[in-house]
Amino acid sequence: MKSSNKQLKHLETRAIHSGRVGDPSFGSLATPIHQTSTFIFDNVEQGANRFAGEEQGYIYSRLGNPTVRELEQKMAALENTEDAAAFGSGMGAVSATLLANLKQGDHLVASSALYGCSFALINHKFPDFGIEVTFVDITDEQEVEKAIQENTKLIYFETPINPNLVCVDMAKISAIAKRHNLLTIMDNTFMSPVLQQPSDFDMDLIIHSATKYLNGHGDVIGGIVCGSEEQIGHIKMTTQKDMGATMSPNDAWLITRGLKTLSVRVERHCDNAEKVADYLATHSDIEQVYYPGLKDHPAHYLIGTQMKRAGGVIAFEVKGGFDDAVRFMNQLDLCHIAVSLGDAETLIQHPASMTHSTYTPEERAEAGISETLIRISVGLEHHDDIIADLEQALKRMK
Numbered sequence: 001m002k003s004s005n006k007q008l009k010h011l012e013t014r015a016i017h018s019g020r021v022g023d024p025s026f027g028s029l030a031t032p033i034h035q036t037s038t039f040i041f042d043n044v045e046q047g048a049n050r051f052a053g054e055e056q057g058y059i060y061s062r063l064g065n066p067t068v069r070e071l072e073q074k075m076a077a078l079e080n081t082e083d084a085a086a087f088g089s090g091m092g093a094v095s096a097t098l099l100a101n102l103k104q105g106d107h108l109v110a111s112s113a114l115y116g117c118s119f120a121l122i123n124h125k126f127p128d129f130g131i132e133v134t135f136v137d138i139t140d141e142q143e144v145e146k147a148i149q150e151n152t153k154l155i156y157f158e159t160p161i162n163p164n165l166v167c168v169d170m171a172k173i174s175a176i177a178k179r180h181n182l183l184t185i186m187d188n189t190f191m192s193p194v195l196q197q198p199s200d201f202d203m204d205l206i207i208h209s210a211t212k213y214l215n216g217h218g219d220v221i222g223g224i225v226c227g228s229e230e231q232i233g234h235i236k237m238t239t240q241k242d243m244g245a246t247m248s249p250n251d252a253w254l255i256t257r258g259l260k261t262l263s264v265r266v267e268r269h270c271d272n273a274e275k276v277a278d279y280l281a282t283h284s285d286i287e288q289v290y291y292p293g294l295k296d297h298p299a300h301y302l303i304g305t306q307m308k309r310a311g312g313v314i315a316f317e318v319k320g321g322f323d324d325a326v327r328f329m330n331q332l333d334l335c336h337i338a339v340s341l342g343d344a345e346t347l348i349q350h351p352a353s354m355t356h357s358t359y360t361p362e363e364r365a366e367a368g369i370s371e372t373l374i375r376i377s378v379g380l381e382h383h384d385d386i387i388a389d390l391e392q393a394l395k396r397m398k
């Protein structure tokens with residue numbers, strides 16, 4: 001009798017074996033890529049019964065696909081949730097999840113610091129739908145609680161936060177949400193399930209840009225939301241079915257393949273990032289380093305409790321100003337100047353002019369995103385080579 005998810009104790013094992021759809025026809029080890037738009041019914045009655053939900057079976061790949069389903073089942077097993085839904089992008093997951101739980105006249109409390117497009121969706125588009133938002137310093141529990149209104153439906157945040165690596169104490173947010181009967185929706189992209197299990201803190205919905213660590217090879221755009229069977233069913237039947245941010249079977253297959261090495265990749269990202277953070281923190285040309293793994297980080301106390309390790313992303317500021325930061329980044333050879341994160345390659349970028357250019361300078365200041373902040377996603381190259389590249393660029397910056 002094959003093990004079910006429940007019997008597979010360790011995440012490393014679940015990442016490889018959970019959710020398997022397999023290949024009943026030929027027994028191939030890798031689940032086939034069902035690259036199809038639609039599925040043939042035996043007869044009219046079968047088609048009608050499937051549309052009515054009275055018979056199990058596939059209908060049309062925007063409504064479900066076997067290769068995509070394997071990824072969803074695997075992600076539910078990794079985040080310890082009942083179910084999951086896959087989307088064509090992380091923003092597909094963010095928008096579908098929020099809009100499935102908000103309607104005209106509702107209000108949400110959101111962290112003022114978010115990934116740029118998540119902020120833009122909430123700040124610029126939601127008002128067009130008559131959805132109100134209060135942006136808060138999500139680490140200030142009193143400010144969070146004070147922002148709650150009679151029409152508040154949910155609290156939305158990331159931890160660690162993109163791009164400044166501020167971390168949120170999820171137990172505190174969970175307690176507030178319970179007191180006010182609110183949904184908690186959080187984005188676990190920067191940690192992945194390997195380093196952080198938000199369901200342990202009663203988070204209701206857990207979002208990932210699968211583009212990042214989950215796929216891990218810089219060749220797919222995708223998104224996932226994990227949660228209860230009821231919540232995921234609601235999202236699938238409303239904002240996924242009717243807004244259609246569908247993930248392709250081929251992308252699902254690539255992400256599923258990525259998940260098999262997720263644990264070893266994330267551990268190596270952490271090994272390398274810890275060494276790079278220590279190097280930067282002791283360098284005379286570096287003004288400040290923001291990395292939860294460093295003892296001076298305000299959320300260092302969460303390491304070993306909420307967060308297994310601090311992850312692969314570091315934010316920092318070089319001494320001087322914006323021009324110095326630009327000169328430094330333009331001198332790099334190995335590290336690519338590129339947005340995104342969680343890839344095998346080390347990627348470095350300037351949030352104020354790139355990933356967080358959707359904020360005004362005033363909004364960035366309010367969110368604690370400085371104009372000279374640099375964000376580096378530490379890759380899987382040998383750490384000595386990454387540090388040597390940073391060293392030569394810092395020398396040539398002057």
Ligand SMILES: CSC/C=C(/NCc1c(COP(=O)(O)O)cnc(C)c1O)C(=O)O
Binds near residue numbers: 090094339
């Ligand atoms: C054009 S900027 C590149 C993308 C970046 N981030 C994406 C992102 C998303 C959205 O995920 P996609 O839709 O898969 O990109 C959701 N949630 C978080 C915490 C994210 O960081 C980036 O470089 O910070």
